[in-house]
Amino acid sequence: ECLDALAAxxxxxxxxxxxxxxxxxxxxxxxxxxxxxxxxxxxRKLRGxxxxxxxxxxxxxxxxxxxxxxxxxxxxxxxxxxxxxxVPVPTGRRGGIHPVSQAVEEITAIFGAMGFAIxxxxxxxxDWHNFSALNTPEHHSARxxxxxxxxxxxxxxxxxxxxxxxxxxxxxxxxxxxxPIRIIAPxxxxxxxxxxxHSPMFHQCEGLVVDRNITLGHLKGxxxxxxxxxxxKPALPVxxxxxxxxxxxxSMEVDIGWSRKTGEIGGGEDWLEVLGAGMVxxxxxxxxxxxxxxxxxxxxGMGIERLSMLKNGIPDxxxxxxxxxxxxxxxxxxx
Ligand code: PHE
Numbered sequence: 158e159c160l161d162a163l164a165a166x167x168x169x170x171x172x173x174x175x176x177x178x179x180x181x182x183x184x185x186x187x188x189x190x191x192x193x194x195x196x197x198x199x200x201r202k203l204r205g206x207x208x209x210x211x212x213x214x215x216x217x218x219x220x221x222x223x224x225x226x227x228x229x230x231x232x233x234x235x236x237x238x239x240x241x242x243x244v245p246v247p248t249g250r251r252g253g254i255h256p257v258s259q260a261v262e263e264i265t266a267i268f269g270a271m272g273f274a275i276x277x278x279x280x281x282x283x284d285w286h287n288f289s290a291l292n293t294p295e296h297h298s299a300r301x302x303x304x305x306x307x308x309x310x311x312x313x314x315x316x317x318x319x320x321x322x323x324x325x326x327x328x329x330x331x332x333x334x335x336x337p338i339r340i341i342a343p344x345x346x347x348x349x350x351x352x353x354x355h356s357p358m359f360h361q362c363e364g365l366v367v368d369r370n371i372t373l374g375h376l377k378g379x380x381x382x383x384x385x386x387x388x389x390k391p392a393l394p395v396x397x398x399x400x401x402x403x404x405x406x407x408s409m410e411v412d413i414g415w416s417r418k419t420g421e422i423g424g425g426e427d428w429l430e431v432l433g434a435g436m437v438x439x440x441x442x443x444x445x446x447x448x449x450x451x452x453x454x455x456x457x458g459m460g461i462e463r464l465s466m467l468k469n470g471i472p473d474x475x476x477x478x479x480x481x482x483x484x485x486x487x488x489x490x491x492x
């Protein structure tokens with residue numbers, strides 16, 4: 158009876174009921190074993206041996222059936238919970254590589270091919286790295302021009318700002334490395350300004366070359382080459398226009414040819430400013446322990462969003478930070 162019931166049991170609960178009804182405290186076999194006490198010695202010996210065999214046999218059968226049911230339950234679960242990896246992924250909304258990341262990748266690839274390494278500096282920068290070492294003393298007008306976010310003074314007595322430019326990485330690189338130096342430094346920058354063409358957080362990419370006998374010719378050749386590759390226009394007109402930055406002398410702004418009417422890069426009569434550059438000021442070299450008689454350098458800085466807007470025809474700077482998936486699908490590139 159027990160073996161039949163076990164064979165018919167279809168789950169753990171039924172199996173457990175059978176087990177208890179046979180081997181449990183008030184189970185049938187347990188009841189039979191209890192009767193042994195009331196028998197005389199010879200009968201008990203015979204009956205005892207039989208009942209012990211029966212108990213061993215049933216215990217084995219119950220255990221075996223338990224294992225079987227457990228394996229069957231596992232099989233059923235594996236089938237029920239199986240994932241079909243051949244089913245195609247639903248083609249839902251998908252973003253893309255953000256245009257800022259894309260531009261950083263392109264800029265990095267171009268300068269990388271010219272032998273530049275990547276350098277980094279902190280977003281929270283000392284006033285000294287962001288301004289003073291860059292030949293921008295206290296009360297210099299450039300400090301107010303930048304709409305700087307000042308941070309509360311810290312215990313070490315150094316005043317800190319959210320860096321208004323990546324130029325502080327020039328200082329960190331010259332202090333930490335022997336020339337020859339050839340680096341670019343992409344990163345976030347901050348200015349308290351907000352409208353269609355200004356964002357309180359934006360990205361710049363700095364560039365710095367320091368070596369012996371570096372001239373304005375190197376600066377021009379390097380930047381013309383970069384701009385032509387970045388915009389994919391081998392004949393892109395590039396113009397260098399005298400300007401002023403405290404940390405370069407001479408300083409210049411770099412324009413590319415474009416058409417105001419059509420917005421086309423490279424065509425038309427008009428000029429568009431795309432970056433700032435210059436020869437590293439001797440005082441900046443000296444601030445970093447480099448003898449300006451021996452070492453010269455050039456530096457440049459560009460706005461990454463601005464370059465991306467021009468290249469991709471993105472009209473509003475603010476759209477870069479709105480995390481709109483439709484915008485990302487449109488202007489982002491496929492990952
Ligand atoms: N840091 C300057 C700016 O933010 C750009 C620049 C970098 C100019 C390096 C010259 C050399 O406008």
